[in-house]
Amino acid sequence: MKVVCLRHATSDEVDRIRAALPVGTEVVAPQGGYFSRFDCSSDIAGLAADADAFIGFSFNRS
Numbered sequence: 001m002k003v004v005c006l007r008h009a010t011s012d013e014v015d016r017i018r019a020a021l022p023v024g025t026e027v028v029a030p031q032g033g034y035f036s037r038f039d040c041s042s043d044i045a046g047l048a049a050d051a052d053a054f055i056g057f058s059f060n061r062s
Contacts, residue, residue, distance in 0.1 A: 004047045005029035006056030008037035017055060 003021065005014065009029035018027045028047050030040050038057055048054070 001052045002026045002028065002050060003053045003055055004044065004051040006040050006044070006054055008032075008034050008040070010037075 001022065001024070003017065003025060005017070005027065007029065008031070009017070014027050014029055018025060021027070030044050030047065032043070034040075040056075
């Protein structure tokens with residue numbers, strides 16, 4: 001299984017996600033420059049093409 005993070009996750013965050021999923025799950029996140037690490041852009045298309053699931057953050061509008 002392949003899970004794509006819809007944010008620029010740190011290596012610690014990727015490790016925590018991987019630990020909560022079945023053994024052998026590939027967890028990937030976008031790399032490189034960003035305005036906010038909680039954003040992702042169309043450059044994620046290469047990671048997403050064969051993904052089985054996506055994980056991201058949602059923020060309240062308060």
